[in-house]
Amino acid sequence: MAGLKRSKRRTLLMIGTRKGAFLFHGDPSRRTWRLNGPHLLGCIVHHLVLDPRDNHTMLMATRTGHLGPVIMRSTDRGRTWTEASLPPAFAKAPEGQRGRAVDHTFWLSPGLPSQPGLWWAGTSPHGLFRSQDGGVTWSGIEGFNRDLVARIGTIGQDTPDGAVTHSILVDPRDPAHLYVGLSGGGSFESLDGGASWRALNSGVAATFLPDKDPEIGHDPHIMALHPLKPDRLYQQNHCGIYRLDRPGDVWTRIGMNMPKTVGDIGFPLVLHPRDPDTLWVIPMDGTTVWPRTSPGGKPAVYRSRNAGKSWERQDAGLPMRDAWLTIKRQAFDDDGGEPLGLYFGTTSGEIWMSTDEGKRWRCLARHLPEIYTVQAASLG
Amino acid sequence: MRVFIASPLYSYTGGRGEVEGTGATVAEMLADLDRRFPGIRRRIVDEQDRVRPHMRIYVGTEAAPDLDQPVRPSQEVHILQSLSGGRRRSPEAACSA
Numbered sequence: 224m225a226g227l228k229r230s231k232r233r234t235l236l237m238i239g240t241r242k243g244a245f246l247f248h249g250d251p252s253r254r255t256w257r258l259n260g261p262h263l264l265g266c267i268v269h270h271l272v273l274d275p276r277d278n279h280t281m282l283m284a285t286r287t288g289h290l291g292p293v294i295m296r297s298t299d300r301g302r303t304w305t306e307a308s309l310p311p312a313f314a315k316a317p318e319g320q321r322g323r324a325v326d327h328t329f330w331l332s333p334g335l336p337s338q339p340g341l342w343w344a345g346t347s348p349h350g351l352f353r354s355q356d357g358g359v360t361w362s363g364i365e366g367f368n369r370d371l372v373a374r375i376g377t378i379g380q381d382t383p384d385g386a387v388t389h390s391i392l393v394d395p396r397d398p399a400h401l402y403v404g405l406s407g408g409g410s411f412e413s414l415d416g417g418a419s420w421r422a423l424n425s426g427v428a429a430t431f432l433p434d435k436d437p438e439i440g441h442d443p444h445i446m447a448l449h450p451l452k453p454d455r456l457y458q459q460n461h462c463g464i465y466r467l468d469r470p471g472d473v474w475t476r477i478g479m480n481m482p483k484t485v486g487d488i489g490f491p492l493v494l495h496p497r498d499p500d501t502l503w504v505i506p507m508d509g510t511t512v513w514p515r516t517s518p519g520g521k522p523a524v525y526r527s528r529n530a531g532k533s534w535e536r537q538d539a540g541l542p543m544r545d546a547w548l549t550i551k552r553q554a555f556d557d558d559g560g561e562p563l564g565l566y567f568g569t570t571s572g573e574i575w576m577s578t579d580e581g582k583r584w585r586c587l588a589r590h591l592p593e594i595y596t597v598q599a600a601s602l603g
Numbered sequence: 604m605r606v607f608i609a610s611p612l613y614s615y616t617g618g619r620g621e622v623e624g625t626g627a628t629v630a631e632m633l634a635d636l637d638r639r640f641p642g643i644r645r646r647i648v649d650e651q652d653r654v655r656p657h658m659r660i661y662v663g664t665e666a667a668p669d670l671d672q673p674v675r676p677s678q679e680v681h682i683l684q685s686l687s688g689g690r691r692r693s694p695e696a697a698c699s700a
Contacts, residue, residue, distance in 0.1 A: 324649035
């Protein structure tokens with residue numbers, strides 16, 4: 224959501240839930256909002272993304288509890304939807320072998336501005352797919368789906384909802400340079416458009432494995448690359464918050480600088496689009512049995528303005544007590560505005576927003592279904 | 604043959620819960636349906652030709668074990684959702700909320 228003048232721009236919030244999609248249209252001041260939806264009521268929406276290259280095309284990764292997964296497309300900013308004719312699907316296995324099937328598409332990433340119509344998709348079980356026609360048809364990346372998946376083996380596959388491929392990041396200087404996060408599996412890099420992959424997990428803890436320093440098997444929850452400084456990566460991992468400055472390949476645990484009573488476990492992470500040193504996380508309780516709720520029932524966003532050397536708590540306007548919120552990895556985003564607007568959705572169906580970079584929060588909506596994804600965009 | 608369609612698939616059949624189908628096997632019947640209602644097959648059957656875990660296909664009153672199950676023109680086929688509540692597993696468990 225690159226830096227955009229706020230003055231006359233409107234904000235679009237795209238909310239994907241376990242029971243359908245909702246669109247919130249904000250006026251230029253971001254004070255007044257209009258709800259549009261539900262769209263595809265009853266369908267599970269894992270990701271809902273606007274194409275920043277045309278600001279009209281939207282892709283939705285969805286399924287129902289019973290039916291197989293599909294990709295829905297809109298070319299009119301969510302007014303109407305049509306089904307992709309060939310959604311992500313693995314190659315048919317040879318006779319006698321048990322092939323893999325896509326349970327759901329979990330992640331959608333548009334390609335670079337120089338690649339109109341190109342999209343990437345990550346699935347559960349682990350899979351990487353590409354579309355070159357705006358999401359109508361998809362083809363598998365065999366260097367990932369066959370070769371890397373064979374290296375990963377069964378890691379993460381036994382989690383109740385399966386392993387997920389997420390955080391498909393494209394280096395804005397080189398469309399063949401990709402990063403991807405596998406939960407579980409780890410972080411990986413490709414320099415050849417996905418044909419081959421190398422692990423990028425040095426320095427990242429894996430306390431849930433017997434080998435505490437394995438090459439692969441880690442659990443990045445989300446990973447982000449700064450568009451203005453593409454050699455700067457951040458990740459919120461199952462085992463802390465990390466930063467990596469390339470060409471280095473050893474992650475630094477910047478979450479160690481978080482308050483010990485809060486910890487550095489969580490799912491989402493947002494980068495300031497105009498400042499590579501500023502990022503936000505939303506910590507959760509990752510102790511004992513992993514409640515995955517706000518630590519102590521006191522939700523807060525934490526901001527660092529120095530690339531993780533120190534953190535400040537931002538909770539003004541959020542409940543001060545008895546609020547056991549959970550925020551999923553795709554459910555926190557910025558709108559690119561000036562000042563930056565921040566938005567997160569909870570599994571209990573609330574949307575919280577800030578129009579002053581986290582200083583003050585207010586609740587935009589309650590009583591929505593369980594929120595899986597929140598994406599924000601500024602529109603001309 | 605008469606093919607009865609589960610309500611989540613009505614968006615493909617124009618709202619109809621009963622359509623005519625042709626084919627000597629379940630696989631041929633599904634291929635016929637997909638020609639006339641594009642996309643319906645993949646919601647029922649995955650890319651490895653396995654019936655999806657929460658879908659059921661009955662030929663007459665017997666559940667079809669696989670897509671090779673023969674179908675006679677006089678038989679009814681039911682494409683149903685299993686009674687599963689729509690949620691196979693808790694969401695994302697160890698690596699999610």
